[in-house]
Amino acid sequence: MRNHQRMLTTGFDLGIFEQAVRSYAHGHLPVSELKGPGFPLLGDHFSPVLATLAPFYRLWPSPLTLLVAQAALFAVxxxxxxxxxxxxxxxxxxxxxxxxxxxxxxxxxxxxxxxxxxxxxxxxxxxxxxxxxxxxxxxxxxxxxxxxxxxxxxxxxxxxxxxxxxxxxxxxxxxxxxxxxxxxxxxxxxxxxxxxxxxxxxxxxxxxxxxxxxxxxxxxxxxxxxxxxxxxxxxxxxxxxxxxxxxxxxxxxxxxxxxxxxxxxxxxxxxxxxxxxxxxxxxxxxxxxxxxxxxxxxxxxxxxxxxxxxxxxxxxxxxxxxxEPATWQSGARIAAAHRILDRIPDGAPVAASNRLVPQLTNRATVSEFGLPNSSPDPEWIIVDTATPQTWPTSLAQQARDIEAARAYGYRTVMNQDNYLLLHRP
Known part of the structure; x- marks a missing residue:
């Protein structure tokens, strides 16, 4: 839970599994926009057991539901x-x-x-x-x-x-x-x-x-x-x-x-x-x-x-x-990220950096920024421009993708503590 609160969890894989459980919780077979537009997750791995988490997710629609369930299963x-x-x-x-x-x-x-x-x-x-x-x-x-x-x-x-x-x-x-x-x-x-x-x-x-x-x-x-x-x-x-x-x-x-x-x-x-x-x-x-x-x-x-x-x-x-003391501390940059994330309305299509994805998957349609199979033309883009990445993209490639997005019509809404929020109507 502290990993998630410190934005150390990722779209691959927490975001994917939350999208699966969220699908089951809303009464349909699991799909993940992170794997591709409308991607059917039963065509990736056969894991229908995830449906058992759907009732708990309806009560508490959060990625923390999955993390607590995992801890409980390991403990049992x-x-x-x-x-x-x-x-x-x-x-x-x-x-x-x-x-x-x-x-x-x-x-x-x-x-x-x-x-x-x-x-x-x-x-x-x-x-x-x-x-x-x-x-x-x-x-x-x-x-x-x-x-x-x-x-x-x-x-x-x-x-x-x-x-x-x-x-x-x-x-x-x-x-x-x-x-x-x-x-x-x-x-x-x-x-x-x-x-x-x-x-x-x-x-x-x-x-x-x-x-x-x-x-x-x-x-x-x-x-x-x-x-x-x-x-x-x-x-x-x-x-x-x-x-x-x-x-x-x-x-x-x-x-x-x-x-x-x-x-x-x-x-x-x-x-x-x-x-x-x-x-x-x-x-x-x-x-x-x-x-x-x-x-x-x-x-x-x-x-x-x-x-x-x-x-x-x-x-x-x-x-x-x-x-480790750092585990129990959340810096000002985390607070800034949440302020920026709050600008994205519920239900909006978003492309996000890998570690920002699971902060949004419980309330938005999220794809991975930088992947070629991401959902086309999301309304919002939010990226971390400071944290080094090795997957799915590098900071240099991410910078080129941001410039391409701006040329395509995206405009800066916020740019604070190296978190950049872009929007295109």
Whole structure:
């Protein structure tokens, strides 16, 4: 919430998801002007689970609704994991798992970068794997199946959970779960998403290495280094015990598409991509601790080591911002930005800088200034001319776009603290 209040959230992705939830809240399928004029979001990712936020958004139409919901969903996931750990291995294990999950860098990175649909997958996976670990196999499948409504790649995760169910004695149930997961993922990728987006089909095929990787040796080395570091950091808070449990297997589909991709954003620890892996890793940790062979080091050795690693990692990731004074301060420039934003009437079509977008998406039709597929001829343009940008445009290109807008007929309404507001009737 403080990130948003300090204008550190972005149009890509908080603005996009707010436009999706706002669409559902007003009774129609999700569209996002940020992705393009009238762009159907079910033609990008298959995430109908976002509709469950619509009633809350009607009560509180704000991007903060999404951020609070995400925090709540992440928090709920600790309940099944810690409860199972306490029943299976005692209070010390439960506390170590609860702290390790809650302080995990994967969750912190997701919270630190806007809102994403994967927040729904995290508690579903936690409940499913806790049930699986305790032998409640039917419950595990029931918790896993809704993952198909969160994102199209998670059908493969459902399939792996089905395999684990089959290995634990419920063969027919496991085979059915696996089949539903695979068929569901294929239907979403090959039929449903292309039906909503007939011009592009499933746009993310190109992220696979076969779709355009450079293939250079240096790129391959960099990719291997990033992927290896990510794998190590995922397992380190469990003292690498998680690697000993078959409950880690559901992480393989997500790691597979990430590590095979030629998109560098998928390889490392940034953004939200590791959030779905955190409940899997800690479920595997509980499974490994409770089934370790006799004669090994006492469980407290692994618990203490994992907790110490979690503490050491805290300063490297966004949860450390909670103790930074700047987090709790809002400068005069933020106040100036809000004064300028207030000049834009509700319902108006606006093109805005990336970090100004989510300040407007709850009350205006907003596109991203600087993107070629932005909505044409918005009535208003508002840009931050001081904050360095690397995406979707540079300050130099933004300055050229502003001059082009002025030549097209836009006139300056306000220019204060390096926030520029333009208007064209």
């Amino acid at each position: 996931a600790v309940v099944p994991l810690a409860s199972w750990a306490q029943r299976a291995a005692g209070r010390a294990t439960a506390l170590a798992v609860a702290f390790g999950y809650g302080a995990s860098w994967g969750i912190a990175q997701a919270v630190g970068f806007d809102f994403h649909e994967v927040c729904f997958a995290v508690p579903l996976l936690a409940f499913a794997l806790a049930a699986l670990g305790e032998g409640r196999l039917c419950a595990a499948v029931m918790w896993a199946l809704p993952l198909l409504l969160v994102k199209e790649d998670l059908g493969l995760t459902v399939a792996v959970i089905g395999v684990l169910v089959a290995r634990r004695g419920r063969v027919r149930l496991g085979v059915v779960a696996s089949a539903v997961g695979i068929v569901g993922a294929l239907l979403e990728v090959l039929v449903i998403i292309p039906a909503f987006n007939p011009g592009q089909g499933y746009a993310y095929w190109s992220n696979l290495s076969g779709g355009g990787a450079t293939g250079t040796e240096s790129t391959a080395v960099l990719q291997a280094a990033h992927c290896g570091l990510t794998a190590v950091l995922l397992l380190a808070p469990t003292a690498f015990m998680a690697a000993r449990s078959s409950l880690l297997w559901p992480a393989l589909p997500t790691l597979g598409w990430r590590f095979l991709s030629h998109n560098p954003a998928y390889w490392g620890t940034s953004y939200h991509y590791s959030a779905v892996l955190v409940p899997i890793v800690f479920a595997a940790f509980v499974g490994a601790v409770t089934t370790r062979p006799a004669g090994q080091h006492p469980a407290r050795t692994y618990l203490a080591t994992g907790t110490a690693i979690s503490v050491l990692l805290l300063p490297l990731f966004p949860l450390s911002h909670l103790v």
